[in-house]
Amino acid sequence: MAQTTFKRNAHASFFTLCLRALPARAQDYDSNRVTIAFFCLSGLALIGKLNPSDEERDAWIEWLWSLQAPDGGFRGSTGEPAGTPGNLPSTYTALASLALLRAPLDRLDRPGLHAFLAACQAPDGSFSPTPDTLGLFQNDVRMAYTASLAAKVAGGTPSFDVPAAIEFVRRCETWEGGYAGRPGIESHGGTNYCALAALSLLGALDKADVAGSSRWLMQRQIGGFQGRPGKLEDVCYSFWCGGALATLGLASLVNEEPNAQFLLDSQSPIGGFGKEPDVHPDPFHSYLAIAALSLTSAREKLELEEIDPVYNMPLWARDWLLAAAEAAA
Numbered sequence: 001m002a003q004t005t006f007k008r009n010a011h012a013s014f015f016t017l018c019l020r021a022l023p024a025r026a027q028d029y030d031s032n033r034v035t036i037a038f039f040c041l042s043g044l045a046l047i048g049k050l051n052p053s054d055e056e057r058d059a060w061i062e063w064l065w066s067l068q069a070p071d072g073g074f075r076g077s078t079g080e081p082a083g084t085p086g087n088l089p090s091t092y093t094a095l096a097s098l099a100l101l102r103a104p105l106d107r108l109d110r111p112g113l114h115a116f117l118a119a120c121q122a123p124d125g126s127f128s129p130t131p132d133t134l135g136l137f138q139n140d141v142r143m144a145y146t147a148s149l150a151a152k153v154a155g156g157t158p159s160f161d162v163p164a165a166i167e168f169v170r171r172c173e174t175w176e177g178g179y180a181g182r183p184g185i186e187s188h189g190g191t192n193y194c195a196l197a198a199l200s201l202l203g204a205l206d207k208a209d210v211a212g213s214s215r216w217l218m219q220r221q222i223g224g225f226q227g228r229p230g231k232l233e234d235v236c237y238s239f240w241c242g243g244a245l246a247t248l249g250l251a252s253l254v255n256e257e258p259n260a261q262f263l264l265d266s267q268s269p270i271g272g273f274g275k276e277p278d279v280h281p282d283p284f285h286s287y288l289a290i291a292a293l294s295l296t297s298a299r300e301k302l303e304l305e306e307i308d309p310v311y312n313m314p315l316w317a318r319d320w321l322l323a324a325a326e327a328a329a
């Protein structure tokens with residue numbers, strides 16, 4: 001049955017429960033822990049329910065700083081073996097989480113972060129998740145995106161080869177329109193978002209394949225969006241495709257009503273969102289569904305915070321990171 005109400009309180013409980021489960025299991029090895037924290041914190045922020053006690057906030061902030069590795073990046077969890085290097089996705093989500101908690105960034109090792117980002121870049125301009133995995137097939141536009149965003153937070157001139165990074169993203173353009181994760185493979189909703197947002201962060205959106213991307217992205221809308229031709233709709237693609245269009249300034253091309261309805265219908269009775277209706281909720285799809293809703297004109301009615309589509313966080317969290325970068329420059 002079509003759902004009409006936004007289950008704000010249930011979503012707040014869901015994210016809070018997921019977040020509180022994280023430190024209790026902190027001894028487990030889980031490289032995605034900080035990314036799950038980011039989904040929960042940003043989800044709570046977007047629905048206006050991020051109100052931790054001072055004690056909780058201080059504990060999360062201490063935990064996030066404990067993830068800063070000697071190489072300048074951030075690790076995914078404190079349960080990883082000693083000497084585990086930082087990785088790009090965790091670096092992005094740790095920095096975003098610190099901003100969401102309005103943590104002073106005075107403990108950020110900015111020279112280390114610059115060195116880490118430069119060390120992650122391969123000669124072809126692509127980025128690997130860690131400096132010691134250069135040239136493996138993990139080099140893709142997701143890493144270009146997270147490196148470009150972390151460079152904004154590091155502040156000043158990026159330490160890596162920006163023209164080479166832009167050229168790598170451009171080589172990911174596909175014959176069908178839009179962007180693949182790496183040159184020579186097929187276009188995908190998530191990689192279109194990462195490619196376009198990376199170009200935006202690198203100041204090269206004028207080099208984007210606007211016509212090809214917007215056509216490919218619009219063709220992904222069923223009611224919600226699919227990730228690739230022939231696939232089922234999934235709430236995460238409402239953000240990846242909707243966010244990619246918003247990055248291009250073309251959010252108005254989304255047919256909003258069926259998109260918002262698909263998202264609302266994917267709410268779980270216990271809070272959170274599944275990837276589609278009647279599927280168990282998880283933090284990833286819950287966050288991206290809310291992020292996608294905050295990109296639509298339903299945002300005000302649902303009382304959601306405004307999101308920056310490129311930074312993938314509330315506007316005020318983006319400003320928190322950029323103000324700290326400017327103050328440190």
Ligand SMILES: [Zn+2]
Nearest residue numbers: 234236237275
């Ligand atoms: Zn999904």
